Amino acid sequence: MLHLLVQRREILSGLPLSFQGDGLPGDSLLQLCLWLLHASQCNVSLKKQRHRGILSSFFCCFRDYNVEAPPASGPSVLPPLVEENGGLQKGDQRQVIPIPSPPAKYLLPEATVLDYGKKCVVIDLDETLVHSSFKPISNADFIVPVEIDGTIHQVYVLKRPHVDEFLQRMGQLFECVLFTASLAKYADPVADLLDRWGVFRARLFRESCVFHRGNYVKDLSRLGRELSKVIIVDNSPASYIFHPENAVPVQSWFDDMTDTELLDLIPFFEGLSREDDVYSMLHRLCDRRNTTCHNPWLVGKLL
8 A cells, every 4th residue: 555655646746736636536537647648658759869869879970980991902912012992994984072171281392493384293103104013023123122010021013014115205294293002111112213214203102192981092182283284194093083084094004015005195195295284185085085084095096
């Protein structure tokens, strides 16, 4: 009996004042039932809203930090050293969303007097100019020792056919910058051996990239050059997703010694160097190819 009295007091204490008397007439009893039903529904609704708010906060966190892992490197490529973005293959077309952020500090110094008025060409290294491997290559052009975790490894480097002619001509026409997603301790000595003419005015490595959705992106807006006068030559569309309209893509190269893509590109760049801005000629290239400008092989023969 005492338990029932306590329970009755707890229930009545939560009721509106009109229901807290000693007696409950028939009409009041009906109103009490309706009020209890309404209070129960409000409590359930409040619990659902709180539950939904907690889940929303979790989804927000997961969306911000759920970054895809970088794709695996191709066969015989240096996984810990060379860039990890996927290379351009025939028929490869990707939807891109430019998301450049304002730079806090430009990556390049002021242009020298020799380069004043020239356009800036950003050139990739691996699978664009060279191909490197840990596995011994009998016809390697360079063998570069690289220290990894206290152990010296030999890196075998093949030069892409016609890379010497390409670099020399590009150095005459443009301000050339090497920009690679590879680590400097590998790419820097390779560039020393590759660029015997001092074509590259600057060298940028992985730390200069923006890590975006599992890829190392080369944000051209951070260079400190007018974007209408900047071109990027790269085999990986993921590398230039912020500025696809500035790209001259090339096919990934591994060991085909009959490849002539760099040689075929020289006439195209000779014409591009005379343009007021890069967009007009690159747009014409896309129109002629009737593509999304992801696969312009042999473009030098088309213009």
